[in-house]
Amino acid sequence: MINVKKSTGDKIIDGFLYLILLGIVVITLYPFWTQVIISLDGGGADSAAYSSGIILLPTQFSFESYKLAFKFDALWLGYWNTILRTMLGVILSIFFTSITAYPLAKRDLPFNRTFTSFVLFTMLFAGGTIPSYLLIKELQLLNTIWSLVIPGMISAFNVLIMRNFFRSIPEELEDSARVDGAGYVRIFTQIVIPISKPVLATIALWVGVGHWNAWFDSLIYISDPNKQVLQIVLRKIIIQNSMADINSVIQNIGKTTEFSGRQLQATVVMFSIIPMLIVYPFIQKYFVKGVMVGAVKG
16 A cells, blocks of 8 residues: 655645534534433433533433333334334335346346336326325225335335346356256346345335334324324424323323423433434445445446
């Protein structure tokens, strides 16, 4: 490796860039850190939950708000509905995206450009909220989990990313399997899919995070409170500031500890993002490779 001696100007620019990056990191992480501290602060009226200034450390550590959240039935019901939605959404999306992208990856597919144009068309034009609602209603999917899963089952962007990844696989690999008598289905399931873990993990992460954070479709398609997802429960607590359900939990368990609405809001926010924080490190190693290969090749 050749070591290039940097000039004073280059060092100043590097330092300036590091400062900008450090500032972006602080701006990005501080809101998350604030929620962690507020949810763990048990200092009563002197706690960070009552403070409006910069919050770095809790006055006193306490897990009482987390114990309370465990007794909040609406939160766990929303959790279950969100987990079910995310699992179905990821599995169906990966399946239908891959079987759509694989034929499009074949350059000798008849009318390949036409089919690809159909996919691209959906990236530019959408039906809109009202036509989508009427379609879901006519299909009798209202108040079912399928109204949350089916509309987003195939994303044109994900199809193109996966198609480009499939095109990066050497054709000789498939040709040798074809010589041994393998058909397209066997090649796809036993050769292409096993070596496509990076792009599959990347798409799964995108789709999973999308379903986990989605709330608007649940708001317009689901009217049954028992079928609402976690984000709707959070929206009710945080945005609408509806603490009636949590207050009833406090009274039922006979808690005498003083809780602020802000502390409980921070706690339920932490409950909502913890699963993504746990899953992301396991998928992150595939993330860069899947995106780069899928985006550049082809």
